Amino acid sequence: MNAAVRMPWQERRQLLIWLVPPLLWFAVFMVIPYCLLFYYSLGSTEYMTFKPGFSLANLIRVFRTEPYLSVLLKSARIGALSALGATVLGYPVAFCLAFHTRTPRAKFLIYLLVIVPWWAAYLVKAYAWKTILGTDGLLNALLLELHVIREPLTLLLYNEFSVVLTLVYIFTPFAILSIYAQLERIPTSIIEAASNLGATPFETLLRIILPLSLPGVLAGAIITFALATGDFIAPALVGGPNAIMISNVVINLLGVAFDWPMAASIGIVVIGVGTALISVAQYFEHRSQARF
Amino acid sequence: MTAIIEAQGLEKHYAGAVAVKNLSFSVTEGEFLSLLGASGSGKTTTLRMIAGLEHPTAGRILFHGRDITGVPAAQRNMRMVFQDFALFPNLSVWDNVAFGLRLRINRGRVTPEEIKARVGTYLETVQLSGHAEKLPHQLSGGQRQRVALARALVTDPPVVLFDEPLGSLDASMRKVMQIELKRLHRTLRKTFIYVTHDQEEAMGLSDRVAVLQDGELLQLAAPEEIYARPNSEAVARFIGTANILTGTLRVTNGDPTVELPGGERIRLLDSIGSGAAGRTVTVMIRGEQLKVGPAGAAVGEGLAARVAERLFLGDKVRYELELAGGGGVRLTALAAGGASRFVIGEAVALSVDPSHVRLIERPAVAAR
Numbered sequence: 001m002n003a004a005v006r007m008p009w010q011e012r013r014q015l016l017i018w019l020v021p022p023l024l025w026f027a028v029f030m031v032i033p034y035c036l037l038f039y040y041s042l043g044s045t046e047y048m049t050f051k052p053g054f055s056l057a058n059l060i061r062v063f064r065t066e067p068y069l070s071v072l073l074k075s076a077r078i079g080a081l082s083a084l085g086a087t088v089l090g091y092p093v094a095f096c097l098a099f100h101t102r103t104p105r106a107k108f109l110i111y112l113l114v115i116v117p118w119w120a121a122y123l124v125k126a127y128a129w130k131t132i133l134g135t136d137g138l139l140n141a142l143l144l145e146l147h148v149i150r151e152p153l154t155l156l157l158y159n160e161f162s163v164v165l166t167l168v169y170i171f172t173p174f175a176i177l178s179i180y181a182q183l184e185r186i187p188t189s190i191i192e193a194a195s196n197l198g199a200t201p202f203e204t205l206l207r208i209i210l211p212l213s214l215p216g217v218l219a220g221a222i223i224t225f226a227l228a229t230g231d232f233i234a235p236a237l238v239g240g241p242n243a244i245m246i247s248n249v250v251i252n253l254l255g256v257a258f259d260w261p262m263a264a265s266i267g268i269v270v271i272g273v274g275t276a277l278i279s280v281a282q283y284f285e286h287r288s289q290a291r292f
Numbered sequence: 293m294t295a296i297i298e299a300q301g302l303e304k305h306y307a308g309a310v311a312v313k314n315l316s317f318s319v320t321e322g323e324f325l326s327l328l329g330a331s332g333s334g335k336t337t338t339l340r341m342i343a344g345l346e347h348p349t350a351g352r353i354l355f356h357g358r359d360i361t362g363v364p365a366a367q368r369n370m371r372m373v374f375q376d377f378a379l380f381p382n383l384s385v386w387d388n389v390a391f392g393l394r395l396r397i398n399r400g401r402v403t404p405e406e407i408k409a410r411v412g413t414y415l416e417t418v419q420l421s422g423h424a425e426k427l428p429h430q431l432s433g434g435q436r437q438r439v440a441l442a443r444a445l446v447t448d449p450p451v452v453l454f455d456e457p458l459g460s461l462d463a464s465m466r467k468v469m470q471i472e473l474k475r476l477h478r479t480l481r482k483t484f485i486y487v488t489h490d491q492e493e494a495m496g497l498s499d500r501v502a503v504l505q506d507g508e509l510l511q512l513a514a515p516e517e518i519y520a521r522p523n524s525e526a527v528a529r530f531i532g533t534a535n536i537l538t539g540t541l542r543v544t545n546g547d548p549t550v551e552l553p554g555g556e557r558i559r560l561l562d563s564i565g566s567g568a569a570g571r572t573v574t575v576m577i578r579g580e581q582l583k584v585g586p587a588g589a590a591v592g593e594g595l596a597a598r599v600a601e602r603l604f605l606g607d608k609v610r611y612e613l614e615l616a617g618g619g620g621v622r623l624t625a626l627a628a629g630g631a632s633r634f635v636i637g638e639a640v641a642l643s644v645d646p647s648h649v650r651l652i653e654r655p656a657v658a659a660r
Contacts, residue, residue, distance in 0.1 A: 192345050193378035195366045197392035197447065207391070211382045290381035291429035 034271075040264035048258040058265035068249065068266060072273075075246040078163055079229030083175075085168035086224040087217055090175030094216075095209075097176070098183035099191070114173045122170060126237045129166045133157040133238065158240025166234040171227050175220035182216025183209070185292060211288070218285040222278050230270070246270060295357075296321040296451060296483050297342060302351035304337050304507075311337045313507040315351070321450075324477050324484045326494035328530070329504035335487045336455055338504070342485065343453050344368045355451075366397070370451040371444035375459050377436045379428040385439050386411060386424040392447040414442040417476075434465045445480065454486040458493065470497060491531045495519065503527050525574060525652055533579030533610075535623045536652075541571045550575050550649075554617025556595045559646040574652045581648035582625040584611055587639040594641035597623065599634050613642065 007015070043053045062068045093114070101107045117125065132138045133156040140152040156162060186209065194204040232247035239245070246266060253263035295318035302315040312334040319325050327335040340346035342353060344365035352361045360368060371392075379388050392398070393407045402410075415421045418438035428436055437457060444452055454473075458466045474497055477484050488494050494501045495515040502512040503526075511523045522528035525536050539550040542557065549557040550573060558575065587596065600622065601612035608626050611634065615621040625642065627633075634640055 187376065187378065189374045189376055189378035190380060193374055196343060196372045198366050198395050198397040200366060200396060203395055208380055292381050
């Protein structure tokens with residue numbers, strides 16, 4: 001630290017030149033928007049126009065007025081379920097990628113298969129689920145064809161289930177990559193040592209690999225939870241009226257009701273609660289990180 | 293003396309490359325056998341095949357005469373000490389050592405009280421009782437090594453496999469651990485199979501040494517035997533300081549001698565068949581058997597040479613010598629006593645007791 005302070009002026013100036021673009025970026029796109037958000041949340045509206053003010057009434061309304069709080073909780077629940085789904089589905093893939101893929105070529109191929117869906121637009125992929133799950137969708141057509149059902153199922157689409165399913169599908173790659181990065185760090189010799197001591201593959205998984213991969217699991221869960229909770233495309237496309245999420249509420253407040261202070265207040269609450277949750281998860285992530 | 297482990301025609305191929313070639317040997321119960329070789333000699337692959345961590349391309353592995361080639365690693369009653377120790381980083385020292393005993397394979401066989409007692413005993417054996425609650429990363433290299441050792445021994449396996457276990461320790465720690473290993477082997481009376489590239493370590497620790505090169509077994513014998521009577525140039529070169537000389541067999545005054553390219557003659561004690569005279573042979577003289585004396589003082593069998601290089605090594609002096617007779621023959625002599633009596637460029641006379649001149653019978657393995 002002292003070294004940085006005693007850095008010659010010329011070096012400091014050079015460092016400053018390098019730092020200006022990122023600092024500028026950070027200020028324009030992060031600090032100022034957050035300040036604006038906070039500023040708007042303190043104001044009020046009169047005949048659909050913003051009136052600056054200094055009141056916490058909107059922030060309190062988030063917790064007091066329905067449906068804000070219940071939608072917020074529902075979003076968190078959908079986010080948590082999506083994170084759970086992505087982790088449960090992603091873990092075996094990451095495991096396979098880390099331990100059961102021998103050649104670099106096969107590894108690259110699986111890696112590619114995980115990444116490739118991200119080359120397609122999110123909107124298209126979410127829409128695809130609509131065509132799969134709908135009353136005239138692929139799944140119903142298949143089930144009808146196989147005579148499993150007589151009437152098309154309507155419970156597949158436009159509910160929480162379809163939202164979670166879509167979100168899990170969209171965000172599982174994040175969980176896979178995060179878990180894989182952690183599994184890759186486990187030396188092969190540790191797994192060999194466990195088996196050499198007489199452990200069955202399941203015992204090795206339970207006692208060694210799972211505990212060692214916990215930080216990756218948590219990191220992946222944090223990312224998928226944050227992304228899923230704040231999502232607005234999946235609920236808009238496959239959610240229906242009962243699976244409205246908090247982002248949809250914010251969009252409506254902004255674009256339909258022109259209640260910017262209320263929208264900003266919800267934003268502040270989401271950011272606050274999200275930051276707190278992520279901090280707690282990150283604490284556990286660091287605590288569970290074994291030193292190899 | 294029964295064989296506990298037998299390798300029969302073991303082969304391992306990796307994507308076209310051959311790591312181990314037609315390897316056969318047997319390990320006697322209770323012995324300390326070293327697999328010695330340079331990197332790429334196939335020694336670790338052989339050990340891993342015995343452990344079941346690698347499946348042989350061909351050949352069989354027997355345990356007490358029973359074929360275990362297809363038995364998974366977890367069901368072979370052999371414990372391995374890994375080069376990188378392979379301790380479980382999420383478990384304490386105590387839990388690392390107790391790991392094997394707590395597995396399903398030992399359920400019903402070992403009671404919790406017994407686990408406690410045995411882990412305690414073995415931690416004491418490796419002098420780590422005070423570190424039981426620590427995590428592996430909080431230990432020094434030597435301590436980690438001891439944990440790995442305790443973890444391997446606590447389940448009381450008949451065979452313990454070592455994959456260069458001292459490779460990552462510093463020189464002084466290695467010496468301590470070598471003595472520790474030798475003591476453990478003597479007291480526990482288990483079969484130890486030990487992979488190393490360090491010839492001194494192999495010689496010092498083992499009852500028998502198997503020298504491997506390019507996946508092939510060159511010689512398997514007691515250290516003394518391998519040192520004194522290497523069966524090939526490769527073995528001779530790999531172990532100790534060896535002078536390998538090629539010359540023509542002659543018979544001088546009824547005694548067999550080897551005539552070097554420069555005309556010098558070295559007497560042999562080995563009897564040679566009649567009619568062998570004139571044949572080209574290879575002999576080996578150990579560095580410490582080559583006596584360096586002042587020029588002219590030696591009589592009869594002294595070889596005139598010149599000191600090309602001199603290295604003072606503390607307990608001995610290493611001379612690089614060039615024979616005066618021409619032919620560019622260079623020799624290495626290790627003079628005991630530590631007195632560096634001769635200087636670079638000085639003319640000296642070399643002598644050797646004929647009983648220490650070894651005819652290397654098998655032709656040397658062709659260099660790659």
